[in-house]
Amino acid sequence: MAKYRIRPCWKKRIFWALLVLGAISLGIFGKRVFLFFSSLSPEPTFVEIPEVIQPVAALLEEELAREGLSVRDLYDWGNRHHARGLLRVPQMEPEDQRRVALVVRYIRRYGGDLRSSEIWRQAGAFVHYSSKYGLPLDFAVAVGHVESHFNPRARSPYGAAGVMQVMWPVHSRLMKANGIPREETLHDPDLGVAAGVLLLSRYLRATGSEEEALNRYLGAFVRAYISRVRRYRRTLQSQLAL
Numbered sequence: 001m002a003k004y005r006i007r008p009c010w011k012k013r014i015f016w017a018l019l020v021l022g023a024i025s026l027g028i029f030g031k032r033v034f035l036f037f038s039s040l041s042p043e044p045t046f047v048e049i050p051e052v053i054q055p056v057a058a059l060l061e062e063e064l065a066r067e068g069l070s071v072r073d074l075y076d077w078g079n080r081h082h083a084r085g086l087l088r089v090p091q092m093e094p095e096d097q098r099r100v101a102l103v104v105r106y107i108r109r110y111g112g113d114l115r116s117s118e119i120w121r122q123a124g125a126f127v128h129y130s131s132k133y134g135l136p137l138d139f140a141v142a143v144g145h146v147e148s149h150f151n152p153r154a155r156s157p158y159g160a161a162g163v164m165q166v167m168w169p170v171h172s173r174l175m176k177a178n179g180i181p182r183e184e185t186l187h188d189p190d191l192g193v194a195a196g197v198l199l200l201s202r203y204l205r206a207t208g209s210e211e212e213a214l215n216r217y218l219g220a221f222v223r224a225y226i227s228r229v230r231r232y233r234r235t236l237q238s239q240l241a242l
Contacts (some may be wrong), residue, residue, distance in 0.1 A: 041180070045082035049075045056090060057097035061188065063104055067116055077117045083190040085125035092127070099129050102239050103141060111150035118189045122150060122163060125193035133201035138240060139210060140197050142233035143217070147196070152189045164185035164196020169231070171199060 053071050055061075064070055071090050078087035089100055103123040111119060126144070130137040147165040148154035155161050161168060161183065168175065168183040175186075175195055185191045196217075203213035214229060215221045 041066070043084040044086060044087060046079050047075060047087045049079075055089065055092040057101070058171045059101040060097040063101040071117070074120065075240075077120060078124075081117070081121060081188070081190065084119045085123065085128035085190050085193070086121050087124075088128045089124045096127055096131070099137060099240060100124055103127060103137070106141065106236055106239060110145060114150060118152060119150075122193055123188040125190045126197070129194045129197040133197050135197050135201040135204065138233050138236045139229075140193075140200060141236055142229045143196065143200060143214070144193065145232045145236075146228045152187050152192055155187075162192030162195065163189065164192055164199075166192070166195040166199060171195070174198070176204075 049072060056071055061071075064073070074086055074089055077083060078089075089097060090099070100123045103126050104119055107114070107119045107122055111122075122144070125142050127137060129135075130140045144150055144163050147160075148163050150163055152163050154163070154165065156165060156189055159167060159169065166175070166186050168186060172183070175181075178193050178194070178198055180186070180195050186195055200217055203216040204210060207213050207216065211226055214226055218225055
């Protein structure tokens with residue numbers, strides 16, 4: 001039987017063809033691969049407080065001053081409670097810092113009797129995790145408003161827990177895979193928000209419809225629930241536009 005050999009010129013052509021295909025594949029899938037692995041990497045739960053704290057957005061500084069607080073308090077609370085979202089706030093872009101301040105105002109107004117640290121931890125979490133998981137901020141905050149009025153200690157008769165009222169028995173595997181290790185951590189202002197935003201973002205990607213995402217999140221179609229989310233969302237949108 002005759003044996004065929006690949007000529008040197010064809011070897012070069014094959015090499016360059018494979019190189020081009022590899023570059024195309026990297027361009028198409030590289031970003032997704034990067035996002036996948038970056039989502040698996042642990043987020044910091046402790047940050048050394050810098051000796052010189054960089055200036056923050058004017059509205060954030062104003063909101064802190066209203067309570068006699070400073071950026072150093074955000075670091076202190078973030079480190080003490082391992083609040084990943086709050087620890088990100090001093091390094092956020094000015095526009096995101098402005099959003100944190102506005103969400104603080106919103107939660108303070110509608111959240112009832114909450115400690116200041118709980119309000120700030122939730123606000124930092126809403127802005128951080130909404131950005132991380134690609135969910136509209138106003139959508140996430142409106143759902144938190146409907147579900148619990150921002151009460152991290154809330155628990156329904158059916159076992160839904162935390163700010164976003166997540167059902168641990170249903171979603172425990174997903175939660176554990178994303179850094180939320182136990183059911184009790186759903187009552188944490190930071191991780192409780194993270195859990196709900198993660199779920200909502202997955203439902204929104206799967207359905208392509210915010211209404212369908214809400215139906216899946218609730219586990220049923222309830223028109224009054226959807227109407228309340230929309231109403232609170234409009235209120236928040238008017239504030240975020242300031």
